[in-house]
Amino acid sequence: MEKSLIRPSFVTQFSCIGSECEDSCCYGWDIHIDKQSYKKTLANPDLKGLAQTALKKVKRSEQAWAKAVLNQEGACGFLDGNKLCQIHAKAGESLLSHTCRTYPRMSHMKDGDRYESLSLSCPEAARVILIKPDAFHFERMSVRHNNEFDSTPLWAQKAHDYSIQLLLNNKLAISHSLTAIGILMKTVESVKAQQQDSSHIDAMFRQLESLGDRGELQQHVAGFNQDTELQKKHAFTSIHLWLNTNKPVRGRARFELINQAVCRVVDEEGNFSVKQLNNAWLQHALPALEKHEDLFNRYLFYYFYHMNFPQVDKLSPTEAFRVMMVDYFMLRCYLAAMAADKQGLTEHDIIMCFQVYHTSRQHKANYSQYVVDLLDKCHFDDLATILTLLA
Ligand code: SF4
Structure with missing residues (x-):
């Protein structure tokens, strides 16, 4: 069946900065190696010796077959003195484990469509997302697959789309947008609990938009002055x-x-x-x-x-x-x-x-x-x- 792949421009703009990175992902966390990559690394004549000390077999799953052994500074054993990955340098990207090859790229599925993204735990990803120009253009590509998927409930679709519209409404300051989204979520909650039908979400969104247009949402926010x-x-x-x-x-x-x-x-x-x-x-x-x-x-x-x-x-x-x-x-x-x-x-x-x-x-x-x-x-x-x- 025909489905979509949605890719924001921050994903295409991202490129790992390797040894220039201020908080490299090759330090201080469990880097899991899948079974295929583990076997290929051990079979590679240029990496075999190093792999015997830099990898530890854990056999938790096919994806987590081994893990990288960290040195005293918490660095992955495959890093050289210039903080460059020896697997990448000697055997190319194709031999990198799934984690190393994909991080910080992530994606989630919704209604059979794939939405690509990046993790903010990577400093360069954070820079592209938060600072670089033109990071939020979205392209939609057609893909085919026959995987089964759950449909998003109507309340969730409406809540997601209207929240983004309220956030991007340039007549509203961010505090007003968030106030409106907070009010909207109360209605969404009652629709989710089947206390009202989903048309109440549409009605509430329209009401919030017109309150914003008339400046009444702003007065509403000014009234929230409790001492907390x-x-x-x-x-x-x-x-x-x-x-x-x-x-x-x-x-x-x-x-x-x-x-x-x-x-x-x-x-x-x-x-x-x-x-x-x-x-x-x-x-x-x-x-x-x-x-x-x-x-x-x-x-x-x-x-x-x-x-x-x-x-x-x-x-x-x-x-x-x-x-x-x-x-x-x-x-x-x-x-x-x-x-x-x-x-x-x-x-x-x-x-x-x-x-x-x-x-x-x-x-x-x-x-x-x-x-x-x-x-x-x-x-x-x-x-x-x-x-x-x-x-
Ligand atoms: S954290 Fe990001 S930029 Fe830094 S080394 Fe990892 S992927 Fe590259």
Whole structure:
């Protein structure tokens, strides 16, 4: 049957920068080697000797037949002194394992169509997605396959498409778009629970658009002025501590730079302070981000596309919205802390914050559920409260 392959231009623009990479994927994490690549590497006369010490057979599955043995610095044993991969150099790309050949390329299937993407845990991928021009042109190619697939429920299709439209609505500031998406997700949740039919999602979307056109959504946002400073402090410190405790070996030194910046955001009594963080955002981060004014729009557009929002990690639509708001909040906090520490932000700092956060986040399979449970404990349970994470 005829299906589509959707490829954003950030995928075509990406190219690995190898030894120039500031956080190479050849360091500090389990690099699995599939059975075929393992056998071919051992059979290659130029690699055989090295492979005997650089590979360890684990036989977990055909895909994870062996893993790369890391040296004391955490580097893959196939890297030479110039940080170049010996498999690639001596035998070419075709002998690389599936993981090494494809990372950071990823894809997800929806209704039998394949949507290509990149992982933000690669610094160069993060640079292309967040900074480079023309990263978000999409091409659609026809492909044929006979694989079975599940159909996306109507509520999920509408929620996804309308969320992207609200995000890209240039009459709305990002905080207004997110407010509208939060309101929309409440309707989506009740449609998913079959309390209303899916036409209510269309009606709510139209209503939100016209509220935005008339400037009434903006007034709505201005009304969300509850004091949640203590809740935000609790949420931020818990998540940061959790990420710091569970951080993967890869990126550890870069995470520590952010951690040190966070530790210096303190009040007169030496306690970590969300108020100081907000001041840092306004005084240092925002001016430094003037050249990147579409940074968070690009991030969220990528996020919605890449995660297939709101069908994220088996979460409900409102839970997916709350997790996305926390991702946005944590990144803003890290950028603010770095900006306060360095009295500004370079492009390198910006990429580091996004890449390090996503490396830590993506390496933890239960991260989303952890965040949902934490938000419940901190009483971030209604929309008005969760929207205070924007300020
Ligand atoms: S993290 Fe990305 S740019 Fe760096 S070495 Fe790996 S694929 Fe290349």
